[in-house]
Amino acid sequence: MGFRDFVIFNQAMLSKQGWRLLTDPNSLCTRVGLVSPLMHIPEDATVQFLMEEGGKEWNHDLVKYAFDEETANEILQVPISRHGGGMISLLGHMTREICAPGKMKINLWRAAHDCLPTGFQLRRRHIEARDGCAFCNRDDRIEHVFLMCPFSDSVWKEIKQVYNIKLGRGDLANVRQWIFDFLCRGSAIQNTVLAVTFWHIWEARNNARNNVETLHPRRVVQKIVAYVEMIMQHCGPGNVSRPAERISLPSWVPPPAGVFLINIDAAVFQAERQMGVGVVIRDQHGNCLLAANTRFMGITDPETAEACAIRHALWLAKEEGFHNVIVACDCLSVIQKLNSPGRDRSKIGCLVEDIKKLGVEFISVSIIHVSRCSNVAAHTLARCSEPSVCNVYHNETPDCIREMLLSDAQ
Incomplete structure (x- = not known):
């Protein structure tokens, strides 16, 4: 594009965003990106201000006093290195080995990272959104939409019978970990079914939310089964990528002598x-x-x-x-x-x-x-x-x- 100095270009773009934050407090960028502390924090303060002396752990009392409960809990979730350094960034792709269209793998990846625009996530970002699930009017967090809602539960009941899948929802503590555990233990076909099912549940949810149509769960199951059969027909069982095999010990095995x-x-x-x-x-x-x-x-x-x-x-x-x-x-x-x-x-x-x-x-x-x-x-x-x-x-x-x-x- 003809940029002679990318550093200056990046600084200009950053300044533009900063100016937008200052001059347009009602913009989506401002509403999503800024967190307002409940107490005065010095202008020259760094993250170290919120840590205990030595910088090896959060000052829990100060964080909870300075921010609202939801923000404080998210801050306290961030691990701190005892050796210094370390940054938060996006996780690597968990779904690249699944035999499914890219849109379905991306949808599964976004579900794992809880970045799909559920009503709960939109309200967290101060964006007006309908309260409650489109099917049952309960709080539509990501785990509810795909696993706990009566509509998705009806879909999974039939899918489990067709493909011999065990969901393991009893151990659900975190959607990302649940999806990762499923991909590790599932066969190639089962992992494809997971991606296709998540896509069709999300599609049915959006249609119901936008008053387009509300499909019966059995109709959604028929679409899922047909799509999986089409994928397997084109890919073939031998061409479906399998996740790396787990190296697991079936029971406790003693270590070598001296170890x-x-x-x-x-x-x-x-x-x-x-x-x-x-x-x-x-x-x-x-x-x-x-x-x-x-x-x-x-x-x-x-x-x-x-x-x-x-x-x-x-x-x-x-x-x-x-x-x-x-x-x-x-x-x-x-x-x-x-x-x-x-x-x-x-x-x-x-x-x-x-x-x-x-x-x-x-x-x-x-x-x-x-x-x-x-x-x-x-x-x-x-x-x-x-x-x-x-x-x-x-x-x-x-x-x-x-x-x-x-x-x-x-």
């Missing part, structure tokens, strides 16, 4: 806006050398909680003198980020960098993915954690996991 296995898990307590961490360290004989659990405030995102749990477990292992370790976790998305050689640009990127830097301080460390059934002890400890309490058991097995560890050792 210690650290099982970790996190539990999210939405009501208290806290997360719990459970850590179990065992030797090759299955002896419990150390067990611990504790809680952290302000974190309710499952993926962030799992990354925080791994960081805490490595820090604890280093402090207790375990230098040759294998860390076992049941959150595949975090494991893939940690084992990736490049810099992670997701919202947990700073935690990933922290964990990698901690790993350098060990003689040997590896991080593996295990199935949930072989990580029950750590999960139980995390669920049993108490607010403001850090329990550490040396050469002692907590009563709540005693039978589990005995069963693993057999």
Whole structure:
């Protein structure tokens, strides 16, 4: 386009947006982009102003005092690196391996990141929108639209019978994590069905909301089945891309001699806006050398909680003198980020960098993915954690996991 200096061009574009924010307070850009604090914050203040001394964690009281409850909770969800650095950016494409049209993969990706224009999201951005779901008039959050609404539930009941799909909605804590777990365990055809179903549910919702027509759920199912058959006819079963196979251990497997296995898990307590961490360290004989659990405030995102749990477990292992370790976790998305050689640009990127830097301080460390059934002890400890309490058991097995560890050792 003939730009001679991109730096000056970018500065000009930024100035234009700044001028628009100042001169047009009613514009969509201003209404979406600005957050007004409830207290006076110095003009020269940086993000450090909202952190504890040392800059390693948020000042919870100050954040809650300075912003409204919804904004404060979103700020406290942002993880902070203990080594400095780390930025929030968009997650990588989770759906690139699905055999489906691009529009359907994009729709699924946007659903995973909760950036579809549901009524709830529009109201959050101070944009006028109809209250309630188009089908049942309940709060139309993203998980309700695609999974919990009676209309979508009727669609899924028939889809599950046709394609032998298990949704696992009982474990739903976060749509993004739910979609990722589904793609990891689903076959290629099932993942295609997921993308096609999400698209048609969203299309039916929009039509009903705009008073175009309201299709019967069975009609939507017929459209989904026909579309999937068309995709499979053109792609063929052999041409459908499959997601990477999971490397999972079916049950607890002892580590090599001289190496210690650290099982970790996190539990999210939405009501208290806290997360719990459970850590179990065992030797090759299955002896419990150390067990611990504790809680952290302000974190309710499952993926962030799992990354925080791994960081805490490595820090604890280093402090207790375990230098040759294998860390076992049941959150595949975090494991893939940690084992990736490049810099992670997701919202947990700073935690990933922290964990990698901690790993350098060990003689040997590896991080593996295990199935949930072989990580029950750590999960139980995390669920049993108490607010403001850090329990550490040396050469002692907590009563709540005693039978589990005995069963693993057999």
